[in-house]
Amino acid sequence: MRVVAVMNYKGGVGKTTLTANLGAVAASRGLRVLLLDLDPQTNLTFSFFSVDEWHDRLKDSRTIKQWYGTESPGNEVSLADLIVTPERANHVLKETGGQLDLISSHLGLIDIDLELAARLGGTTTLDGSKRKFLDLHGCLRAALEDGRFSGYDLVLIDCAPNFGLVTKTAIVASEQILVPAKADYLSTLGLDYLAGNCGKLVEQFNDFVNHKGGSGGHRAIDPSFLGVVFTMVQIYSQQVVLAQHTYIEEVRLNSRVPVLDSKIRNSPRHFGDAGESGVPAMLGASAKDEVVREFDRLADEVLGALALPSGGHR
Numbered sequence: 001m002r003v004v005a006v007m008n009y010k011g012g013v014g015k016t017t018l019t020a021n022l023g024a025v026a027a028s029r030g031l032r033v034l035l036l037d038l039d040p041q042t043n044l045t046f047s048f049f050s051v052d053e054w055h056d057r058l059k060d061s062r063t064i065k066q067w068y069g070t071e072s073p074g075n076e077v078s079l080a081d082l083i084v085t086p087e088r089a090n091h092v093l094k095e096t097g098g099q100l101d102l103i104s105s106h107l108g109l110i111d112i113d114l115e116l117a118a119r120l121g122g123t124t125t126l127d128g129s130k131r132k133f134l135d136l137h138g139c140l141r142a143a144l145e146d147g148r149f150s151g152y153d154l155v156l157i158d159c160a161p162n163f164g165l166v167t168k169t170a171i172v173a174s175e176q177i178l179v180p181a182k183a184d185y186l187s188t189l190g191l192d193y194l195a196g197n198c199g200k201l202v203e204q205f206n207d208f209v210n211h212k213g214g215s216g217g218h219r220a221i222d223p224s225f226l227g228v229v230f231t232m233v234q235i236y237s238q239q240v241v242l243a244q245h246t247y248i249e250e251v252r253l254n255s256r257v258p259v260l261d262s263k264i265r266n267s268p269r270h271f272g273d274a275g276e277s278g279v280p281a282m283l284g285a286s287a288k289d290e291v292v293r294e295f296d297r298l299a300d301e302v303l304g305a306l307a308l309p310s311g312g313h314r
């Protein structure tokens, strides 16, 4: 099982679209994929379930809010009990042998995130506060060690556009971080800051793991950046438009975060009605569409870097 966090501080850069569609392409190649929606905006969840379905079947008992919202995440509700199988997407996948499951988010997760962060301050001893830091930041990682997750090849975590405690639990749980970005000044501005903050989190976590007072069963972490994927790229005459090309090269040359070769073009025709059908656009689109080929190349690149069997092109 490989765990990848999809994150960027910047909102609206295509994180959720990329998570849903990359997961779908990986599943269409026969992989077992779990998507984890950690964004209180709940957009990934609503890409697979209608608002009515979510209200009737998930809201009160099967969302990540119930898990993070307990006194000690994981002690009362088991993360694996929250897994749901979106029917419409899996109906399309049934010939492929792949599987696309989801753990749903909840709009109330925003309050839980703040409560969790407040809990960090409640301990007076140094050993106690280090232990609390490890238990809270390491909770998702520990939960994913449940044997019921071992059947998944790939877990993709869709993070909120912030660096709150819930996002930090995703970083700690992940081996790799994928960073969707638009090729413009504001979207690329925060990349090094993001890398710096992830680095600081890893350093602090590992420092506490090695603390003489005991790690409480937590092990050191070493997540790395799989890279930046440029999304919503403007293509004109088969070429990336000059202004965006300049930003992409600037990041490639100067950023601490590597840049993947794959890019995803701007395609309102495919992504304009995000989610309404319950089936990620790449599962329904024609194999001739350029954006389908781009997602195929991205899947090759990501699955290859994760040493997962990437299957053939459709």
Ligand SMILES: Nc1ncnc2c1ncn2[C@@H]1O[C@H](COP(=O)(O)OP(=O)(O)OP(=O)(O)O)[C@@H](O)[C@H]1O
Pocket (backbone or CB within 6 Å): 010, 011, 012, 013, 014, 015, 016, 017, 018, 039, 041, 043, 160, 161, 231, 232, 233, 264, 265, 266, 267, 268, 271, 272, 273, 274
């Ligand atoms: N390649 C694309 N072409 C055209 N539109 C796109 C593309 N990718 C995403 N979009 C659209 O852009 C908007 C933002 O995308 P998305 O929700 O995936 O971003 P996000 O980074 O997850 O946002 P947030 O930070 O709010 O969670 C959505 O309306 C989506 O449908």
Ligand SMILES: [Mg+2]
Pocket (backbone or CB within 6 Å): 015, 016, 017, 039, 041, 043, 044, 158, 159
């Ligand atoms: Mg999103």
